[in-house]
Amino acid sequence: MLGKDEDQLGAILKINPGAGGTESADWAEMLMRMYVRWGDRNNFTVKQLYINPGEEAGVKSVTLEFEGEFAYGYLKSENGVHRLIRLSPFDSANRRHTSFASVFVSPAIDDSIEIVINPADITWETFRSGGAGGQGVNKIESGVRVRHLPSGIAVGNTESRSQLINKQNALRILKSHLYEIELRKQQEEQAKIEGSKKKIEWGSQIRNYVMHPYTMVKDIRTGVETGNVQAVLDGDLNQFIKEYLMKFGGENK
Numbered sequence: 001m002l003g004k005d006e007d008q009l010g011a012i013l014k015i016n017p018g019a020g021g022t023e024s025a026d027w028a029e030m031l032m033r034m035y036v037r038w039g040d041r042n043n044f045t046v047k048q049l050y051i052n053p054g055e056e057a058g059v060k061s062v063t064l065e066f067e068g069e070f071a072y073g074y075l076k077s078e079n080g081v082h083r084l085i086r087l088s089p090f091d092s093a094n095r096r097h098t099s100f101a102s103v104f105v106s107p108a109i110d111d112s113i114e115i116v117i118n119p120a121d122i123t124w125e126t127f128r129s130g131g132a133g134g135q136g137v138n139k140i141e142s143g144v145r146v147r148h149l150p151s152g153i154a155v156g157n158t159e160s161r162s163q164l165i166n167k168q169n170a171l172r173i174l175k176s177h178l179y180e181i182e183l184r185k186q187q188e189e190q191a192k193i194e195g196s197k198k199k200i201e202w203g204s205q206i207r208n209y210v211m212h213p214y215t216m217v218k219d220i221r222t223g224v225e226t227g228n229v230q231a232v233l234d235g236d237l238n239q240f241i242k243e244y245l246m247k248f249g250g251e252n253k
Contacts, residue, residue: 001249006183007073010108011066012049012176017058018081018100025058027084027099030233032062035078037235044068049169050156057090063156063173065108072107077244078237079105080206087212096212100205106180108172115175122174123147124167129158146170153177207240209233222247 002008015031017024039046045067052060066075081102088097109115126141143158144166155177157170209229210216217232218225222243226232232240 001245002070002073003249004073006107006179007076008070009072009110010068011071011075012063012106012108012173013066013075013078014061014063014104015059016061016102016104017054018102020097020099022054022056022058022090023088023097024099024101025054025056025060026090027058027082028060028062028101029054029058030084031082031101031103032059032064034233034235034237035064035075038237039064039066039071039235041235042068042074042238044071047159049159049173051158052156061156067108072105074241074245075105077241078103078206080204083205083208085208085210085212104177104180106176107183109176109179113179115178117148117171117175117178121149123149126163142166144170146174148174148178151178151181219243 013035015028015035017028036046047065047067048062049065050061050063052062054060066072081100084099084101086097086099087094091097123146125145125147127143127145128141129143140161140163142161142163143156144163145154145156146167147154153174155170155174157166157173159169160166206221207217207219209232210218211229215227215229216225217229217240219240222240224240224243226239228236
């Protein structure tokens, strides 16, 4: 189930809320907490590489890194759109709302993997780090963002007070994303050769989290479901990960 070369690597996990303002931003933060708790439970080191807080609540974007063997092999099952249905805490009429957030996971590449980026293909910008970084972070433009023009990928990093270190980290994350894209291309070519009907894309909806009018988390790809939504949101994800790997883990070796 974890036989691919990249499975043994660490993982870069990025969460972005869908349309819906505060509702979706809050859902993105709930997912961030879920994955941090999962990482802690499974003895991975979790680092927050970048966070852009929401205006009222939640996050507009967050990037986490999971250090440890096979982090990517497990977390690749989380690629896709996650859908939440609940009574909104932000709605004075207490109506039911549906929120979406996308999760994108890529292998955290190391020195054994070479990804070449043409300097002409990227642009840099700096900004003051926001959020819980302390006064020393906020006073200087230590935050950086790199944009890769051919792919349209933008990567921010606010991990360190050093702009130089943040640039190095941002470039490493960008290379990890580009590596993931290349892996997808190879898998798609292999799927064409084998006549596989399984879609290899991270953008489709993969899981529903329902908190009203009943409680259920259901994975659309495997059919696995549980009524204990809170346990899942507290990081109890291994049943979903295991079933995904049993069903799809051996494909396209």
